[in-house]
Amino acid sequence: MLDALTLDQMRTFVTVGESGSFRGGAARLSRVQSAVSHAIANLEAQLGVALFDRSGHRPVLTPEGQALLANARDILLRVDAMRARARGLGEGIELELSLIVDTLFPVEAIGAALTDMRSTYPNVSIRLAVAPLGGPLDGLVERRFTLGITVGEDFRDPAIARRALTTVGIVAVVAAHHPLGRRAGGGALENAELADHLQIVLSDPSQRTTGRDFGVLSPQTCRVNSQDTKHAMIRSGLGWGRLPFWQVERDLDEGRLVRMPTAALGRNSQVGAEAYLIHRIDEPLGPAARVFGEALARLCR
Structure with a gap:
């Protein structure tokens, strides 16, 4: 009977599914492996479907298991949110x-x-x-x-709630004295021309972008670890890059920086990000x- 399902069974199912084995799930849950296997078997009996294919060396989620794993995750997230809201009702002011x-x-x-x-x-x-x-x-x-x-x-995660605030303008700029800056009034640049010049790129301190680049058009890059350093390197004429409009507005107004003369980086070299x-x-x-x-x-x- 579906009414007999428990949150503990669902949490066990999700943990085993994410860890890839009953042994790994048991270690995460600090339980013996036999108890985890028993909980999964009971859940399968109550649902009437096999969640794991146990014929190989390691258990593999069945198509039904993959589909129901998403439902179980969603239920647990909603329960966690309900518990958090209940705790918050009785909490005082943060330190x-x-x-x-x-x-x-x-x-x-x-x-x-x-x-x-x-x-x-x-x-x-x-x-x-x-x-x-x-x-x-x-x-x-x-x-x-x-x-x-x-x-x-x-950058998203199902455990993280988001509330839209505003749009941030991101503009591609270069120093006015840089060769690309001197081209600002001389016609649009193609991607091949951008690749001839150094691009200043911000490094990601997390592992979420490993193997991925965002808006990198040149094979020649200078990777820096802070936005202020990126801003300073672009202003110095070392290379070109993208910066938030609020950070470069004064530089643009006073002529130290100019917008990149290309439509490959957005209309007027600017895009909006929420x-x-x-x-x-x-x-x-x-x-x-x-x-x-x-x-x-x-x-x-």
Whole structure:
């Protein structure tokens, strides 16, 4: 009977499915392997389908098991979210608000929202970090931070809730005295011409982009570990690259940087990327975190 299904059975099923073996699942759950095998067998009997093919050296999910694994994950995430909400109803004010922000997001807006939060909760300490690419998502997945801000659609996790905030303009720029900068008024560049010049690229501190590059058009790259370093290298004339418009607006207005003369990097060398406020669905947000989130959303509007 389906009514006899338990959350423990589903959690055991998901753990075994993710670990790839009954032994691995038992180790993760700190149980003996026979208890895990028994729980899976009971679940299969109640569902009326085989979840694993046990004919080989290691158990392999059946097609039915693969389909139902997604349902089990979804149920567990919803239960975790319900538990977190229930815990949050009785919690008091946080001692610390920890926040990790994508380098593409304007940090002054973070400061303004934190100031707003502190006017309501002046005794809450703040821990703030800035990281590129997969860094903010890793910070939440690894439980090192309570809130994060990520920019773009490339970094998602089913355990992380997202709230859209605003669009960040990302513009391809080069120093005015760079050879590409001197071409700014002389017709559009093709990709082959871009490949003749060094591109300044931001490195990912996480492992989420291993083997992948975002917007890299030149085989010649200079990889740096901070947005400020990337900005400085582009301004120096070392190479070209993409930076958030808020960071280079003054440089563009005063002629130190120019937009890349190519349509291969967006209309007018600019694209928009959505910024999201993120948090774990299984950890309740305290009062200070909620006030900060609302303040930031108002500022972004």
